[in-house]
Amino acid sequence: MSVLVRAVLLIAPVLAAASGAAAGPQQTVLEGVVGPAPTITLTKDGVEVTRLDPGQYTIRVDDRADSHNFHLFGPGVNERTGVEFVGQQTWTVMLQAGDYTYQCDPHATAMRGTFRVGAPSTPPVPQVKPLVGTVGPGKTIVLRTGSGTRAKALTAGRYRITVRDRTARDNLHLVGPGVNRRTGVRFRGTVRWTITLRAGTYRYRSDATKRLRGSFRVIASAHAHGG
Numbered sequence: 001m002s003v004l005v006r007a008v009l010l011i012a013p014v015l016a017a018a019s020g021a022a023a024g025p026q027q028t029v030l031e032g033v034v035g036p037a038p039t040i041t042l043t044k045d046g047v048e049v050t051r052l053d054p055g056q057y058t059i060r061v062d063d064r065a066d067s068h069n070f071h072l073f074g075p076g077v078n079e080r081t082g083v084e085f086v087g088q089q090t091w092t093v094m095l096q097a098g099d100y101t102y103q104c105d106p107h108a109t110a111m112r113g114t115f116r117v118g119a120p121s122t123p124p125v126p127q128v129k130p131l132v133g134t135v136g137p138g139k140t141i142v143l144r145t146g147s148g149t150r151a152k153a154l155t156a157g158r159y160r161i162t163v164r165d166r167t168a169r170d171n172l173h174l175v176g177p178g179v180n181r182r183t184g185v186r187f188r189g190t191v192r193w194t195i196t197l198r199a200g201t202y203r204y205r206s207d208a209t210k211r212l213r214g215s216f217r218v219i220a221s222a223h224a225h226g227g
């Protein structure tokens, strides 16, 4: 073998690697996991994905149950594992500005997440909205929104409820789809619950006084494309 040929053989892989690196920036890897518990997650470096820059991504999906699947859809993307499929899949996707959803199709109301793709200047989707529940002093109970009005119709999603239990004779007990939380009747103080409200009717009451009660409706959240 001549010195020239040997030199070319040595250099060729280096050139190939260099041109490969020049072809594009390193792709960001996202990890999608569904099952075996009824949970679905999409994370980047271990953190739940809520916003991404537009671009090409590698999605590693680990589907751990034959009763769940991982389905990602949004602008230009529609990828899914089979419900009966168990194992790993890798997808390369081009994410564009807009809202994306990942869900388990058979359990889409409970096993579901969303994230937004867009410039960092895009206002983030509000993740947790505030509510304030007050019981007492005296025979009063009310649940108010963050703006201070009595809750009547709310949008489905994550809420942080600050419960101000100001009486040792009543409590605040909130019941509705997926939620059953209460303070103790004798308890007085402030607690905070972070809960997910789903479409349906929620009722709150004092377990000690029947007439102390209220209710509100929750409507499914529309996929608002804010700008």
Ligand SMILES: [Cu+2]
Pocket: 038, 067, 068, 069, 104, 105, 106, 107, 111
């Ligand atoms: Cu499922």
